[in-house]
Amino acid sequence: MQLNWLPLREDWDALLRSVKGMGPAGVGLVLRDLAGSRMEFSQMGKLDRAFTRAVEACDGAIPGLERVKLAILGSATISHLPPGIRVAGLRRGLQIDVYEAPYGMYWQELIDQASGLHAFAPDVLLLALDARHLAGAEGSTEAAAMELMRSCWRQARTQFQCQVLQQTVMPVFPNLMGDNEERLAQSPAAIVAKVNERLRAESEAEGVDLLAVDRFAAAEGMEFWYGADFWHRSKHEVHPKATAIYGDHVARLIAAGRGKSAKCLVLDLDNTLWGGVIGDDGLNGIVLGQGNGNGEAFLDFQRYALGLSRRGVILAVCSKNDEKNALEPFEQHPEMVLKRGDISCFVANWTDKAANLRHIAKSLNIGLDALVFADDNPVERALIRQELPMVAVPEMPEDPAGYVATVAAAGYFEGLKITDEDRARGQLYQANAERERLKDTVTDMGSYLESLRMHLIAQPFDSVGLTRVTQLINKTNQFNLTTQRHTEAEVTALMRNPKVVTLQVRLLDRFGDNGIIAILxxxxxxxxxxxxxxxxxxxxxxxxxxxACLNVLVEQAGALRVRRLVGIYRPTEKNGMVREMYRTLGFELTETEESGATRWTLNLEDYELRPVPMQVEVVREAAV
Amino acid sequence: MQQAEIYERLTQTLRDVFDDESLVATPELTAHDVKEWDSVNHITLVVAIEEEFGVKFKTAELEKMKNVGQMAEAIEKKTAA
Incomplete structure (x- = not known):
């Protein structure tokens, strides 16, 4: 049941045979394709050998793959681990060259300057110590185990300045007490549990990333991860059949360390985020939410996506739908966990999805290889795999109850560091919550607004803000007077036209920076x-x-010797909230078109600057 | 399972594991006859055979096996049930 997010490929064996005799040119892509498909244990071995031969045929480096040197140091047998690691690296476009330290000689290899390890000079070092070595001897303690690992990490870091991976301790020991095992201090099982706990608490400060085999074993069953018979026969602690998944975890940590984790989850809508087809079944007909097993499964998948977005994964939508229908659940369905605001790029149309994924990657300014595409429809998945092989496409199970587990198990979004952004995001949420609280305690609106200590900064478009400006122009639906969309090239043209006033407006308040919040x-x-x-x-x-925006606009338009401002409102399904905005701001209605669009005029001579409860700063020169 | 089928599938497994298309499973074949058949690959072979036939070998059984013929016999017994 391993690697079940990878698709099956009917022609796998034939494709592998075709690798023989291929020149350096295309071989990397074909091998990567093979590694990206589901395979049996012996197929993995065959692929690894074909890969190793191809590396030799290419004089040590297959074109198009990034090379990483990984050293594995262990206390027991590790010779069965490299194939799974190499194949999983291949899956991510890495050529992982593996050095295995001789059996049990992890410490000697670390300290001996003449060792094979020193000659190899690893980029990544994996320390795989077995449970008996750390906790199985008479007199073993958690402190001694930690001290041993710590010395290894420090050696590794000072000698090689490399990424250090530490395998957590496999829980191979039986309980001597039972459910309350930890009460028996000298119990090996209890020591293993404590060591794993301390590894989690202390590894980050040591600059060490964990390979959490104990967690895999707990999730997938110890009998899959560890066979006592293999241990007794040949000191294999990780079961040979588990090496494919073990290798995948190693490779995802290496990839994450090199910034190669995926950045964006692209979601289909019908039968992916809810059951049924919104265009046919309508808002009341789709299956979503409490009281229905499938409905709850879809909710669970939405919660998972939201959780990812809260830790920095970008969410996008790519759906074959009319946009209006596609948006309806986001805006009106009471059970939707994901809101329109959680989706950074929302694409619903009838164009093919490969073109739309290209558009999504471009508009988010990330590579196609940073996308993960979740779609229940096998036809769409096959299309993307064929057209855009660099996009990760998990094989979604038929039952939506399995969606979360499948995408999560694939580990596309492996993360090692809490970024400043993650912290800032946390603070932003907190700040929003505080803002709401403050609103509850201050009853007078004027003093509430004053208390926010707002600071508005208006400036012309510039190249720094271009992407964000374009994004807002293309995604804002509700507070949008004309819903005029623009490509980035068109926005650039506006920015450079001296007869056009452009404004990007940022708002800060006592709780933080709200970012760009208005475009004119x-x-x-x-x-x-x-x-x-x-x-x-x-x-x-x-x-x-x-x-405040109008004040700035009037001033800037005046500088172009303009005497009147003309405002236009073009009604859409979404922008009813601003129908009367120009009237509220003191414009006069001059024309109502048949389409419902209205034109409004404001004479600048009569205009008096409005008092606003904030400090306004106008930056005149664009920092292009 | 018939002996013929067992040998046919063993042949394929041996070829997959040792990456040698000329290998043929015969009762007399032993580790000494195959260059790549070392202790590391032996483990791989056992796992591959267990997977191929859906069987599980006991350590004592593995220790007693001297050639492919004995392995085929063990598979035949296990798959007969």
Missing amino acids: VARANGAEAEIETWLMSCRVLGRNVEE
């Missing part, structure tokens, strides 16, 4: 300037940001 574009034409785009994030509604 006005084009001067004779005595008038027409506001082509005015959009705002709904997060800052009710804070007089509109008035």
Whole structure:
């Protein structure tokens, strides 16, 4: 049941045979393709040998693969581990060259400057110490085990400045007491549990990343991970059949250490985030939420995606749907866990999904190899695997109850470090919560707004903000007067046109930076300037940001010797909330078109700057 | 399972594990006859055979096996049940 997120490939054996006699040019891609498919134990061995031969035929380096030197140091048999690691590296575009230290000689190899390990000079060092070695002897203690590992880590780090991976201790010992084993201090099982606990607490400070075999064993069953017969016969602690998954975990840690973990989860909608087809079944017909087994399974998958997004994984949607239908559950279904705001790039149309994934990667400014595409439809999955082999496409099970486990087991989003962003994100959430709390305690709106100590910064578009500006222009639906979409190239053209006023508006308050929250574009034409785009994030509604923006716009338009501002409202399904905005801001209605669009005018001569409850800073020169 | 089928499938497994398309499983074949058949590959072979035939060997059985013929006999017994 291992590697079950990988697809089966009917022609696997034939494809492997074709590797023989291939030149260096295409061989890397074919091998990577083979490694990305599900395989049996003996197939893994065959692939590993074909790979090793190809490396030799290419004089040591297969073109297109990134080389990593991994040294494995162990206290028992480790010779069965490299094939699974090499194949899993291949799966991620890595050529992992493995050095195995001689049996049991991890310490000697570390300290002896003349050792094979020193000649090899690893980029990554994996320390795989077996449970008996650490906790099985008479007089073993958790402190001694920790001290031993710590000395190894320090040697490794000072000698090689490499990434250090520490295998956690496999829980191979029986309980002597039973369920309350930890009460018996000298119990080997208890020592293993304590050592693993301390590894989790102390490894980060030592710059060491854990390979959590104890957790895999707990999740997948000890009998799969460890066979006492193999231990007794040949000192294999990791069961040979578990080496494929063991290797995959090693490779994902190595890949994560090199910034190669996936960054974005792209989600299909119908039968992936909810049951049924929103376009046919409608808002009330789709299966989602409490009271229905499948409905809860879809909710669970949404919660998983939300959890990923909270730790920095970008979420995107790629669905064959009319956009209006696709958005409806996000905006109206009471059980939806994912909201429109959680999705950084929302693509719902009838274009093929390969083109849409390219668009998503481009608009998020990440590589296609940073995408993971979750779709219940095997046809779509096959299309993407064929058209965009660099996109990770998990083989979703038929039952939605298995979606979470499948995507999670694949380890696409392996993370090693808590980033500053992760911390900032945590703070941002907290700040939002505090803002809400403050709202509850201050009853007078004016003093509430004053108490926020808002600081608004308006500046012309610049190349730094270009991606974010384009993103907002293309995703903002509700507070958007014209819903005028633009490509990044079009936005650049606006930015460079001297007759166009562009503004990107940032808002800070006592709780933090809200980022860019409003975009305005006005084009001067004779005595008038027409506001082509005015959009705002709904997060800052009710804070007089509109008035502050208008103040800035009036001033900037005045500099172009314009006498009137013309505002346009074009109704869509989503933007009803701003139908009357121009009236509220003191514009006069001059025209109502048949389509429902309205034109409004504001004479600048009569305009008096509005008092606003914030400090306004205008940056004039674009930092291009 | 018939002897013929067992030998046919053993041949394929031997070829897969030792990466040698010329190998043929015969009752007399032993580790000495195959260059790649060392202690490391022996473990791989045992796992591959267990997977291929859906059987599990006891340590004592493995220790007694001197050639492929004895292995085939053990498989025949286990798959007969």
